[in-house]
Amino acid sequence: MPVPDLFFAMMKEEWRMHSTVFGSLGFALFPAVIAIFAFFGALTLPIFADVFPYDMVALLIHALFLLMGVMVGSFGLMGREFMNRRFGQASLIAYASRSLPVSERRIFAAFLVKDTVYYILLYVLPFAAGLTAATPFVGLDPILGLLAFVSLALAFLLGLSAVCFLSTLYARSVALLVGAAAVLAVAALAAYGLGAITVSSLLPPYAFFLSPAPEPLALSLLLILVPAAASVLLVTVDYADRTKRFGNRLDPLAERLRGLDGAHFIAKDALDLLRSEGGAGKVLFSFLLPLALVWICLQVLIRFIPGIDPLVVFAVLLGVISATIYNWLTEFDSFTSYTFLPVEISEVIDAKLKSYALLNLLPLGVLVLAAATSGSAGTFLPALAAFASVSAYTLAVTVYLTGLHPNVMLYHAWVFLRYLLAISPALLLLIFASIVDPAYAALSLLLVAPAAFLLARARTRWQAWEMPKY
Amino acid sequence: MIEATELTKNYGNVTAVNRVSFSVTEGELFGLLGPNGSGKTTMIRMLTGQTPPTSGSSRVMGLDPANDPIGVRGLVGIIPEQETPPSFLTAEEYLHFVAGIRNLDSVDERCDRWFDLLEFGDKRDVLCKDLSRGTRQKLMFAQAFLHEPRLALIDEPLINLDPIMQRTVKDFLVDYVQDGGTIFISTHILEIAEEICDRIGIIHNGRLLHTGPVDDPVATGRHLESFFLDLVRGDAGA
Numbered sequence: 001m002p003v004p005d006l007f008f009a010m011m012k013e014e015w016r017m018h019s020t021v022f023g024s025l026g027f028a029l030f031p032a033v034i035a036i037f038a039f040f041g042a043l044t045l046p047i048f049a050d051v052f053p054y055d056m057v058a059l060l061i062h063a064l065f066l067l068m069g070v071m072v073g074s075f076g077l078m079g080r081e082f083m084n085r086r087f088g089q090a091s092l093i094a095y096a097s098r099s100l101p102v103s104e105r106r107i108f109a110a111f112l113v114k115d116t117v118y119y120i121l122l123y124v125l126p127f128a129a130g131l132t133a134a135t136p137f138v139g140l141d142p143i144l145g146l147l148a149f150v151s152l153a154l155a156f157l158l159g160l161s162a163v164c165f166l167s168t169l170y171a172r173s174v175a176l177l178v179g180a181a182a183v184l185a186v187a188a189l190a191a192y193g194l195g196a197i198t199v200s201s202l203l204p205p206y207a208f209f210l211s212p213a214p215e216p217l218a219l220s221l222l223l224i225l226v227p228a229a230a231s232v233l234l235v236t237v238d239y240a241d242r243t244k245r246f247g248n249r250l251d252p253l254a255e256r257l258r259g260l261d262g263a264h265f266i267a268k269d270a271l272d273l274l275r276s277e278g279g280a281g282k283v284l285f286s287f288l289l290p291l292a293l294v295w296i297c298l299q300v301l302i303r304f305i306p307g308i309d310p311l312v313v314f315a316v317l318l319g320v321i322s323a324t325i326y327n328w329l330t331e332f333d334s335f336t337s338y339t340f341l342p343v344e345i346s347e348v349i350d351a352k353l354k355s356y357a358l359l360n361l362l363p364l365g366v367l368v369l370a371a372a373t374s375g376s377a378g379t380f381l382p383a384l385a386a387f388a389s390v391s392a393y394t395l396a397v398t399v400y401l402t403g404l405h406p407n408v409m410l411y412h413a414w415v416f417l418r419y420l421l422a423i424s425p426a427l428l429l430l431i432f433a434s435i436v437d438p439a440y441a442a443l444s445l446l447l448v449a450p451a452a453f454l455l456a457r458a459r460t461r462w463q464a465w466e467m468p469k470y
Numbered sequence: 471m472i473e474a475t476e477l478t479k480n481y482g483n484v485t486a487v488n489r490v491s492f493s494v495t496e497g498e499l500f501g502l503l504g505p506n507g508s509g510k511t512t513m514i515r516m517l518t519g520q521t522p523p524t525s526g527s528s529r530v531m532g533l534d535p536a537n538d539p540i541g542v543r544g545l546v547g548i549i550p551e552q553e554t555p556p557s558f559l560t561a562e563e564y565l566h567f568v569a570g571i572r573n574l575d576s577v578d579e580r581c582d583r584w585f586d587l588l589e590f591g592d593k594r595d596v597l598c599k600d601l602s603r604g605t606r607q608k609l610m611f612a613q614a615f616l617h618e619p620r621l622a623l624i625d626e627p628l629i630n631l632d633p634i635m636q637r638t639v640k641d642f643l644v645d646y647v648q649d650g651g652t653i654f655i656s657t658h659i660l661e662i663a664e665e666i667c668d669r670i671g672i673i674h675n676g677r678l679l680h681t682g683p684v685d686d687p688v689a690t691g692r693h694l695e696s697f698f699l700d701l702v703r704g705d706a707g708a
Contacts, residue, residue: 248562
């Protein structure tokens with residue numbers, strides 16, 4: 001089977017997988033939502049230009065698309081488990097090299113091309129289109145939209161090819177991965193010693209966006225194509241046997257939690273989190289690093305906006321980012337795992353909420369640390385109120401709109417739009433109120449009532465939901 | 471134990487089960503036979519409250535699964551065809567997890583019994599995602615019978631099991647019924663029904679074409695296979 005045929009079959013498969021869950025229209029509108037979001041976001045650029053120079057915004061967006069590439073690559077390679085839990089025994093062409101008369105190398109090559117085209121159409125193109133549409137209104141050259149399309153696509157592909165390469169090494173041998181990581185670390189240290197590490201050298205697509213010259217373009221393509229080609233050459237489905245054995249840790253954990261209803265579910269959540277791909281590293285990369293970035297940005301921001309209290313604003317954003325913990329908790333779980341047991345869906349949701357509350361000790365610790373190290377102890381109480389309320393409210397909106405499937409349902413255009421509309425105004429009001437007086441952040445406690453209402457509604461709303469047949 | 475009356479299930483424009491009525495009495499091993507896509511799995515899902523019927527009604531151990539699905543699932547044991555145990559629990563942890571949900575005592579003894587019977591004690595500390603399909607099926611079997619239910623509903627009971635384990639499971643099911651239990655299985659493998667079932671139902675395109683003792687076709691000088699094929703092909707041609 002030629003690669004083009006495999007590519008088209010995989011494109012069809014990817015579309016049908018998403019449209020089965022969301023409905024064709026719901027999924028087709030997702031790029032439109034991204035375009036609208038980019039359009040309105042670009043319209044606000046001049047307002048914040050003094051605080052956020054355009055090149056800093058461009059850097060953040062390129063970093064975001066790089067991260068997106070990493071996430072798509074990780075999902076593509078480790079997604080079989082996720083798919084099985086979500087849809088039962090999902091069978092995708094990407095996993096079929098043992099049953100089809102096609103080499104794994106050829107399937108993997110088609111898979112990479114498919115992910116490249118599919119996700120550029122889904123994310124990069126609509127984002128660039130929204131930006132281009134806004135350029136006449138903000139006095140920017142429309143050609144910037146085209147340039148952004150190329151450089152953001154490169155940033156996305158950089159993340160995708162890097163994670164594919166590292167995953168391929170991992171599949172071959174953990175020692176190979178560790179060795180490659182060590183070589184990269186030594187090279188990075190040497191480059192740092194020579195003063196050769198700059199943002200542009202780390203992220204060539206961003207350098208290309210700032211200055212569209214052949215050098216950063218060539219470097220970007222080199223950093224994408226070499227790892228991608230190496231991945232295709234080295235790919236294997238004959239993984240080394242890494243079967244791990246564990247003693248019964250469920251019961252001791254449940255015993256410690258016995259004061260809580262659903263202790264076994266909470267213990268299972270903890271084990272899922274610790275034992276799934278990434279383990280505790282997932283927490284570091286998807287939670288603490290973005291928080292560190294937010295904190296650094298806030299330190300810059302306070303130089304330009306008098307009266308802003310970085311701890312309070314950090315607490316608000318911390319509340320929103322904390323809600324992603326719910327995504328981790330539901331990532332490898334599905335209600336179909338319980339439909340043959342005497343379990344109500346509301347019991348599972350309740351247990352997830354308790355797991356969420358326990359895991360919120362982590363962001364709470366971050367908030368305490370931020371308050372202690374920044375000398376902002378005076379506004380700690382309103383910041384604490386803002387963090388707790390926003391975290392609860394964002395969680396409630398997520399649970400109400402997506403049930404146990406936030407990792408899937410938030411791709412539905414209508415669901416995503418409702419999510420944005422429910423969260424953004426409350427956050428902006430809260431941040432503006434706290435600029436007037438940090439103590440006003442305590443007003444966030446008003447969010448607790450709608451949060452409780454939404455959670456109560458979510459419990460009944462998702463009781464009757466059935467996964468579309470797949 | 472099971473009483474289905476005019477049970478119907480539509481998925482959009484597709485009628486998966488069409489006005490099916492039958493009953494299963496206590497101490498019976500009933501087999502619902504049918505080709506792939508004939509409505510067997512949907513029937514089990516309705517009888518266990520996993521999906522509500524579009525119309526019609528049923529009683530399972532005196533309860534209505536549509537109104538009291540948790541009550542029904544608390545009483546019966548269920549082995550779904552497709553579901554697999556949670557990836558990041560070990561086999562032993564999964565059984566303890568199910569025991570926790572069902573509030574069972576003497577969990578270690580119950581687990582050991584199933585590890586011994588189905589011969590997978592050496593896999594008790596392996597994560598479910600690393601188990602072979604056959605071992606996962608054994609684990610699903612164990613979870614369904616962990617609370618020693620009086621009625622079990624099993625979708626394709628021997629799927630992924632090797633011939634030795636198939637023998638063990640068939641013997642267990644027969645003994646279980648002889649001890650007063652009731653089993654409802656759905657399968658497209660006629661030999662299983664012929665060997666262990668007391669009574670069968672044949673379903674095709676969502677309609678129940680026949681119910682009766684498994685020996686009926688044999689008593690009239692016909693093999694179950696030819697009886698089944700004539701019925702299904704006749705229905706397809708009708």
